[in-house]
Amino acid sequence: MSVTPPPGWYSDPSYPLVERWWDGTAWTDHRRQPEVPRQPLMQTPPAEGSGSGRARTVALVTAAAVLVAAIVTGAVLLRHDGGGEAAAQTTSAAPSPTGTEEPPPSPSGPSPSAGDPSVVVDELNGITFPVLDGWVKPQYAADHDMVLSTPRTYDCPGDPGLCRHGRVDSRTATATDETSPKALAEGDIADAADSAYGHDLLGSRPFRGITSHELVKSASVAVAGRAGYLVRWKVKTGVGPGGYVESLVFPSSVGSQSPVIVRFALDAGADGPPLSDMDRITAGIRPVGRKDAGGGVGSSIGPSR
Incomplete structure (x- = not known):
C-alpha cells in the first residue's frame, strides 16, 4: 500500500x-x-x-x-x-508502509514573504501582491482565485447576494497554447467583465448584467520584471454604478513560465476604490522573495517568452 x-x-x-x-x-x-x-x-x-x-x-x-x-x-x-x-x-522512525525507510517527500518551506502582512503570496505563480490601504487579504472566500479584496461587502443591487467594491484575482493560463500576453489579455477581458459584473459563480446576475462597455486602456506593461500586457474596460450594468475591469497577463518567473492572468474589478462611483489602485498594485507585484523587480507602464521591460 x-x-x-x-x-x-x-x-x-x-x-x-x-x-x-x-x-x-x-x-x-x-x-x-x-x-x-x-x-x-x-x-x-x-x-x-x-x-x-x-x-x-x-x-x-x-x-x-x-x-x-x-x-x-x-x-x-x-x-x-x-x-x-x-x-x-x-525511537528511530519506523519504516513506511511501502517497506522503504525514506518517508514521503515534504513540501518546500514557506516563502520568506509568507508571514509579511503587507503582501499576499501567490505561491503557484511565484509572485506577491502589495496590500494597499483599503485592501485586505481575503478570508473564507468561495473563489480561490481571489488574492485581494476590499474589506466590506454590501447587498448586490440585482439578484440577492453579497458584493464587494473591489477584488483582484490571480490564475494561470493552462487551457490554451497561446503565450502572447497581448493576445491572452484581449481574449480574457470579456470573460473577466462577465465574471465580475455579468454572472457570479452561482449563475446569478448581481448587477442585472452588462449593458455596454468601452475600452479605457490597452498597453504593454512590465510586471515583476517580465513583459506583459493589459486591457481595461469600463462597463455599465443594468443596476448599480457599473465598474472598471482589467485583464493583465505576463509570464510567470517560475517553472515553465506559464502566463499569469490577473483580473481587476473595481466598482465605479464614490464607494469604489480609486482607479489608480490598479496601476499601483501592478507596479507592486514582485517575484516571491524579491523586492527589486517591480514594473508598471513605462518601466523597463524584462525578458518575455
Whole structure:
C-alpha cells in the first residue's frame, strides 16, 4: 500500500529538472525551478488519474496510525531505559508502509514573504501582491482565485447576494497554447467583465448584467520584471454604478513560465476604490522573495517568452 504525499512542490515525473505542484490528489499544471537540488525520491506522488480518493484517504490514515504507534512505543521504552544508546535506537522512525525507510517527500518551506502582512503570496505563480490601504487579504472566500479584496461587502443591487467594491484575482493560463500576453489579455477581458459584473459563480446576475462597455486602456506593461500586457474596460450594468475591469497577463518567473492572468474589478462611483489602485498594485507585484523587480507602464521591460 502506498502513502499519498501531502500537497507541495515535488520533482516533475515527466521532466525532473523542474518542480511541479502536487495538490494532494493530482498533479496540477504549475511548475517552477527547484530552490535546492533534490535527491531522487524513493516515493513519489502517483501519476495523474491513478487511484481513487477513498484509497488515498485510507492509505494516509493507515500511515499516520503506524507512525503514531512507533512514536508512542519509542517514548515508553526510552522512559524505562534511562536514555541510553539502545533507547535512542528504539525511537528511530519506523519504516513506511511501502517497506522503504525514506518517508514521503515534504513540501518546500514557506516563502520568506509568507508571514509579511503587507503582501499576499501567490505561491503557484511565484509572485506577491502589495496590500494597499483599503485592501485586505481575503478570508473564507468561495473563489480561490481571489488574492485581494476590499474589506466590506454590501447587498448586490440585482439578484440577492453579497458584493464587494473591489477584488483582484490571480490564475494561470493552462487551457490554451497561446503565450502572447497581448493576445491572452484581449481574449480574457470579456470573460473577466462577465465574471465580475455579468454572472457570479452561482449563475446569478448581481448587477442585472452588462449593458455596454468601452475600452479605457490597452498597453504593454512590465510586471515583476517580465513583459506583459493589459486591457481595461469600463462597463455599465443594468443596476448599480457599473465598474472598471482589467485583464493583465505576463509570464510567470517560475517553472515553465506559464502566463499569469490577473483580473481587476473595481466598482465605479464614490464607494469604489480609486482607479489608480490598479496601476499601483501592478507596479507592486514582485517575484516571491524579491523586492527589486517591480514594473508598471513605462518601466523597463524584462525578458518575455
